[in-house]
Amino acid sequence: MPVEFLGIATTNDASETTARTTAAFDPGYLERIVRAHEDNGWTRVLFAYGSSGPEPSALAAYTAARLQSIELLLAHRPNVSYPTYAAKTFATLDQLSGGRLSVHFITGGNDYEQGREGDTLTKDERYARTHEYIRIVKQAWASAEPFDHHGDFYDFDDFVLDTRPVAGHTPTVSFGGSSDAAFKVGAAEADIYAVWGEPLDRTREQIERVHTEAAAAGRATPPRIHAAFRPIVAPTEELAWEKAHRILGRIEERKAALGGTLSRRHPIDKPENAGSQRLLEIAAQGERFDSVLWTATAKATGGAGNSNALVGTPEQVAEALLAYYDLGVRVISARGYDLLDDAVDFGRYVIPIVREEVAKRDAALAEAAAAEVAA
Template identity: 90%
Template sequence: MPVEFLGIATTNDASETRAASTRSFDPAYLERIVRAHEDNGWTRVLFAYGSSGPEPAALAAYTASRLQSIELLLAHRPNVSYPTYAAKTFATLDQLSGGRLSVHFITGGNDHEQGREGDTLTKDERYARTQEYIQVVKRAWTSTEAFDHHGRFYDFADFHLDTKPVDGHVPTISFGGSSDAAFRVGAAEADIFAVWGEPLDRTQEQIDRVHAEAAAAGRATPPRIHAAFRPIIAPTEELAWEKAHRVLDAIEARKAALGGVLSTRHPVDGPENAGSQRLLEIAAQGERFDSVLWTATAKATGGAGNSNALVGTPEQVAEALLAYYDRGVRIISARGYDLLDDAVDFGRYVIPLVREGVAARDREAAAGRAA
């Protein structure tokens, strides 16, 4: 089975450990970091979404015109546009990129952040809206005739999309979350279900939940699983841990300099979303799990999204990732704290080892079937 790797596309080099040394909006840096992923074995890059950030669809279009092979994952919040308009935007981007587009739907786990753009629905209402939104988008992509829709959140008549995705291809739909509603909606509608990197046993719990919800929704094939980590690698284990503690010190120093916060989108204390609550609960149980999983970075950031680290040599981190692969993870999201250099290093030193390990597993499985 193939394994895929997801990196990040950004317009500056800021992270939890550092302020931007580039301009806050730097198209040259965007092209440079995406090219670093394209040149070093990554499958695709994510164009993230935030209420105060640049519009990711425009960034994806810009990138598609300059790089020819890297795939593009566009994050999208349903509250910011009507689903017919979104379906049109996505199909246009798919055409411009030659079929390289995937879409990651974000329901939103923070009421205050959602409210910044006028979204006042409750969390459960947001998930119900996201499900209806995805259904409309998929129908717009695939319907050969005009159709009407009369739903809870959207109502329209006689819509037809002339500009379809490339050659009948339907962009992959990605979805994430850790609440009951997230599992129910994502398992029913998505091609890929994304989870934050957790210890192996907790990850297995989430995979099992996705599969159970997919079966309950009548799906014969469940979504593929995507897990996200922050790799911290060095040539030796000792150097990797020295680097990890420098990263943690930098996070704490930056947090102190910013008055105890790292992001206006995510509180360090008392996060609302279930995924961050899970990460903080795990961090409270200990700093190290399995072979190289380190929770101190998640604790320091309030479990802000992708925040658990994998610390070790490239070989140790690759072996850890293969353990997740053996549990059923097929897409690995990785983002370092030095965005550009870490993307290059992970691509050069970790991705080939993981792919070799997956290929060896495939050979063993083929040999077993032949026997």
């Protein structure tokens, strides 16, 4: 099965290592970074969501009008709109982009961040709401006839979309999380289940959990698995590790300059969300796992989001990613610390290796299947 690559779309060049050099909201930079992904073999880009950030669906529409082939993954929090309105927004974007839209639903793992936009539900309540929300959105996309809904969180009658997604295309539903509630909801509803990059044995455990919960929900085919990493790549192994330690130093310097924090959305100490807790537990067990997985960046950032690194030459990083592919990972998220240049380098030097080796695996499987039929 082909492998897909997810990058990041942003309106400025700030990262954990670098203060922004662009304007805080720079449409030109947004177009440049997405074009860098489109021109270098990436499948899609993510428009992330934060309570204080720009509205991602507007950014996706802006991008769809300017770039013709890159796919668009829109992050969305159910607390910010009614599901009928969201279904309409997503369908409109899918039409504007010619069927290039996917949606990543974010339940929210930080009570304080959720509260910034008036969301006071508990974590379990938020997951129950997300489950109901996704089902409504899916029904709105699929239904040519008006329908009613009377649920725990939403209540309406006689809703139908005049504008539905592009004919023959249903936007992919992406979902992530590492808590029990997340596995149950995402495994039941998502097309793609996202996990953060962990050691191979821990990733295998998460994949097995997703498959188990999907079967329990009555699904014959489980979600595809998406794993996220921070690539640190250089021409030689020695140079890659030198680069890695420079990056770690810059993270610590930036954290100190900002008073011991890197983001208003994520605490450095004692994160609430299960995914970050897992990353910090792994980092406490050691800095290096498997071939090139490095946890020091996760430790330095408090396990903030996608924060475990893969350090090495393009060949070493590609080999590590292929090990995840062999576990069942089909979508690889990668974001460097120099957002634009790293997107170009990863696209030029790592993605082609991974794609070539995946094609060889697929060809071997097809040959074996044909031989079995012939026998």
